[in-house]
Amino acid sequence: MDPWVNLPSVKAVLVAHLPGQEAGDSLSEVLFGEVSPSGHLPYTIPVSEDQYPESLDIVEGAGVQDTYLEDLYIDYRFFNKNNTKPRYAFGHGLSYTTFEYSEPTITSVTKLTRDLPARSPKGTTPVSSMNRTIPAAxxxxxxxxxxxxxxYLYSWVSNGDANNAYKIGKEGTSKYPYPDGYSSQQKPGPAAGGPNGGNPALWDTAWTLSVTVTNTGSKAGKASGQVYVQFPDGNGYDTPIIQLRDFEKTATLQPGGSEKLEFTIKRRDVSVWDVKEQTWVVPGLDSGYKIWIGDSSDNLHLLCNTAKLGCEEGVDSPV
Structure with a gap:
């Protein structure tokens, strides 16, 4: 949008995306100031196309094939890694009013360990009492x-197969040819496995955070708070600078009104997949994770530390 976004005639940019059947009502309410916009970008808008990674140009057949050559560095993670300033950052969004974020807090809920705790043992599967007498062929x-x-498949077998099976069962001299290495002893499943979502411990809340949001402008509006995690330096794994981990929106705040937003950081939010161990691990617990709070990925000025369990205001944004 750079060829036109800075033209004197362009006073604002409203991205509607796919508003559905209420497109007319919703857009007109925002354009005429009846409702203050509160949406935020779920992607990054660059200054120019060449700021995107090279995989953007990979086209095979009739469509684009993204092979994710950037690994974990997708969208805003890629821009941050390459110290590239976009036109509009991930999470960016404007309002007809202004908001102040203050009084951040962090509370420890579940003490984490590097390795996942063992999964709960599987319950025994009841075996119905069956008549083990071999019936006549x-x-x-x-x-x-x-x-x-x-x-067509039928529920019976040929007379010859039936007689042969009956003979084997009666004599008990033949055994099923199990492959080499087969064992009837059930082994424990991988630590990362479990029901839907994997090991239930991945969903344990590690920390809760809160922040007070105050409407400092002259119009009513909603604020969208965002929380990003920064892994400690030297944790032994390749991790993006910051990663979005939670977000919440206030109710409509009148001028001067305030509301406390609460966020959660779960074990999975600070875990990385170890390809050698084939499980999730939490690295760098002793050093502590930095938890950033703000309203976009490039406007984060509240910082909490999981090791110190303390928070600061007015800190320079990490990107």
Whole structure:
């Protein structure tokens, strides 16, 4: 949008995306000032196309094939890694009013360890009491005089197969040819596994945070608070500078009004996948994680530390 966004005639940019059947009502209310906008970008808008990674130009066949050559550095993570200032950062969004973020707090909820705790053992599967007497082979014979349809599967077997199976069962001299290394002993599953979502411990709340948002402008509006995690330096893993981990929106705040927003950081939010160990680990716990609070990825001035369990205001944004 750089060819036109700085033209004198362009006073503002309203990105509607896909507003649905209420497009007319919603846009007119914002344009005429009846409602203050509170949406924020779920992606980065660059100054020019060449700020995007090279994979943007990979086109095979009829469409774009993104092979994610950037690994974890997708969208704002890529821009931050390369110290590239975009036109509008990830999470950017304007309002007809202004907001102040203050009084950040952090509370420890669950003490984490580097490794996942063991999964809860599986419950025993009840086995119904069954009659183990081997029935006569004739019970699975094909009915006499029955005309079969080719390739149709029936619930009986040929007389010869039935007699052979009955003989094996009675004599007990033959065993199923299990492959080498087969064991009937059930081994414990991987630590990262479990029900939907993996090991339930991944969803444990590690810390809760709060911040007071005050409407310092002259119009009513809603604020969208965002929380980003910064992994400690030297944690042994390749991690982006900051990563969005939670966000919340206030109710409509009148001028001078305020509301406390609360956020949660779960174990999964500070975990990385170790390809050698094949499980999730939490690195750098002793050094502590930096938790940034603000209203976009490039406007973060409240900082909390998980090791010190303290917060600061007026800190320079990490990107």
């Amino acid at each position: 004739s019970e699975v014979y094909q009915p006499s005089g029955f005309s079969t349809v080719w390739r």
